[in-house]
Amino acid sequence: MDFDWTEDDIAYRAALRRFLRDALGADWQGYKGLNPAAYKAAAGEFCRKMAEHGYLTQSWPKEYGGGDAPPWRAAILSEEIGSPHGEPRGSQYMNVNWIGPAIMQFGSPDQKAFFLPRISAGDITFSQGFSEPDAGSDLASLRTRAVRDGNDYVVNGEKIWTSHTAIAEWLFLLVRTDPDEKRSKGITVLLVPMDTPGLKVNQVLGFVGESAFSNPVFTDMRVPVANRLGPENGGWAVVRYALAFERIGVAHYRHAENQLNGLAREANARGLTDDPAVLAKLGEAWEAVEAARLLYFRVVDLRAQGSPPTADSNIARVAGTRAYQVVAEAADLILGEYSLGGSGRSRFNLTAGITSGATEIQLDQIATRHLNLPRPAVGARD
Ligand SMILES: Cc1cc2nc3c(=O)[nH]c(=O)nc-3n(C[C@H](O)[C@H](O)[C@H](O)COP(=O)(O)OP(=O)(O)OC[C@H]3O[C@@H](n4cnc5c(N)ncnc54)[C@H](O)[C@@H]3O)c2cc1C
Incomplete structure (x- = not known):
C-alpha cells in the first residue's frame, strides 16, 4: 500500500x-x-x-x-x-457537497437547469430545514405538514436550529405529505425561496453565536409542486443520499489540527510544556486527530474505488467529533475559561457531537450496520 x-x-x-x-x-x-x-x-x-x-x-x-x-x-x-x-x-460548502449532488440525482430537468449552474458559479445559497422542536435525532417523526392544493403544496409547521438563514435565498425543506405514514414513508423534499409569503424566520439566541440559528415558521405557505425534489412521499431516499455526503464533507480533523497547533504554541508561550498533564492531553489530541484523518481517508479511498456510502462514513464522523472534543479539553487545560471565547472556537467543538446527527445516533448506526446488532427500538436520524 x-x-x-x-x-x-x-x-x-x-x-x-x-x-x-x-x-x-x-x-x-x-x-x-x-x-x-x-x-x-x-x-x-x-x-x-x-x-x-x-x-x-x-x-x-x-x-x-x-x-x-x-x-x-x-x-x-x-x-x-x-x-x-x-x-x-x-454555507456554500453545503450546496457544493450535498445539495447540488442531491439535485443531480433526484432533480427534474428544469430544477437541474436552474440550480446547478447557479451553485457552480457561486451565485446561490441554501439553508437546511430538517430539525423540528420534537424531531432531531428521530428525524423521521417530523410533523411540518404539506397538503396538496392544485399545483401548490400548502405548508404549516416549524423548524428549529436552522443555520445560515440570514444569508440564504433558498430552504431545503423536509415536510410530511402523508400523515397516515407516521415515519419515513410520508416525507417529501421541497425547495423553497426564503422570501415566500407565509415563511417567518425567528432568530434563536444561542451559545455558539447570536445569529447562528433560527426558527422558521410556516403559516399557509404555498410552494409550487414544481419545487418538489424527487417523488411525493419519496423524500427519505433524498435525505439518506444527502446525509451520506454531509458526514465527511468537511475535514473536521483538519480544523481540530489547526486549533491544536495554536494550542501547542500557546502552551509554549505560557511555559506549560513542563506540565505532564498538558503534554499528555496534547499527545492524546494529536492521536485523535491522526486517527480521524486515517478514517476519513479510508472513506475517500472507498469513494475513489466507486463504493456506495458505508458505515465507514459514520465511523470517520465519530472520530472527527472525538478529535474536536479532545482538542477542546486541551484548550480548557491550557486557556482555562478563555478557551470558550476569542479565536479558540472551542464553543463550536462542543456542538460537533450534535450537528448533522448526534454521536449516539452515529454509534447506533455503526452497531446495526457494521456489527449487525439488532436495531434500537427508538428511531434514529437515518
Ligand atoms: C451547530 C449546529 C448546527 C445545526 N444546523 C442545523 C441546520 O442547519 N438545519 C437543521 O435542520 N438542523 C440543524 N441542527 C440541528 C441538529 O441536526 C440537531 O440538533 C440534531 O439532529 C439532534 O437533535 P436534537 O437537538 O433535537 O436533540 P435530540 O434528538 O433531542 O437528542 C438529545 C440527546 O439525546 C440523544 N439521543 C436521542 N435519540 C437517541 C437514541 N435513539 N439513542 C441514543 N441517544 C439518543 C442524542 O444523542 C443527544 O445527546 C444544528 C445543530 C447544531 C448543534
Whole structure:
C-alpha cells in the first residue's frame, strides 16, 4: 500500500495554497464581526473566485459545470480550506457537497437547469430545514405538514436550529405529505425561496453565536409542486443520499489540527510544556486527530474505488467529533475559561457531537450496520 501523495496531488495542493493566499490574503482572520449582508457578500465573492479557478465544484461531473476531479482532490481541498478562523465559503460548502449532488440525482430537468449552474458559479445559497422542536435525532417523526392544493403544496409547521438563514435565498425543506405514514414513508423534499409569503424566520439566541440559528415558521405557505425534489412521499431516499455526503464533507480533523497547533504554541508561550498533564492531553489530541484523518481517508479511498456510502462514513464522523472534543479539553487545560471565547472556537467543538446527527445516533448506526446488532427500538436520524 502506498500512503504517499502523487506528484500531481502535491502540485495541486501547492497551487491551491497559492490561490487561497491570493484570494483571502495571507493574514485572513475570518468573517467575524461582519453583519449578515457583508458576510454574504464576502463569502460570495470568495466562492465566485473559486468558481473562476475551477475549484468550487471541481468534483461535480463536467456536464453540470464541474471538473470531474477524483475524490482525493476533494479531500485535499477540504484540508486546505480548513482554517482556525472559519469556513471561507460560508454555507456554500453545503450546496457544493450535498445539495447540488442531491439535485443531480433526484432533480427534474428544469430544477437541474436552474440550480446547478447557479451553485457552480457561486451565485446561490441554501439553508437546511430538517430539525423540528420534537424531531432531531428521530428525524423521521417530523410533523411540518404539506397538503396538496392544485399545483401548490400548502405548508404549516416549524423548524428549529436552522443555520445560515440570514444569508440564504433558498430552504431545503423536509415536510410530511402523508400523515397516515407516521415515519419515513410520508416525507417529501421541497425547495423553497426564503422570501415566500407565509415563511417567518425567528432568530434563536444561542451559545455558539447570536445569529447562528433560527426558527422558521410556516403559516399557509404555498410552494409550487414544481419545487418538489424527487417523488411525493419519496423524500427519505433524498435525505439518506444527502446525509451520506454531509458526514465527511468537511475535514473536521483538519480544523481540530489547526486549533491544536495554536494550542501547542500557546502552551509554549505560557511555559506549560513542563506540565505532564498538558503534554499528555496534547499527545492524546494529536492521536485523535491522526486517527480521524486515517478514517476519513479510508472513506475517500472507498469513494475513489466507486463504493456506495458505508458505515465507514459514520465511523470517520465519530472520530472527527472525538478529535474536536479532545482538542477542546486541551484548550480548557491550557486557556482555562478563555478557551470558550476569542479565536479558540472551542464553543463550536462542543456542538460537533450534535450537528448533522448526534454521536449516539452515529454509534447506533455503526452497531446495526457494521456489527449487525439488532436495531434500537427508538428511531434514529437515518
Ligand atoms: C451547530 C449546529 C448546527 C445545526 N444546523 C442545523 C441546520 O442547519 N438545519 C437543521 O435542520 N438542523 C440543524 N441542527 C440541528 C441538529 O441536526 C440537531 O440538533 C440534531 O439532529 C439532534 O437533535 P436534537 O437537538 O433535537 O436533540 P435530540 O434528538 O433531542 O437528542 C438529545 C440527546 O439525546 C440523544 N439521543 C436521542 N435519540 C437517541 C437514541 N435513539 N439513542 C441514543 N441517544 C439518543 C442524542 O444523542 C443527544 O445527546 C444544528 C445543530 C447544531 C448543534
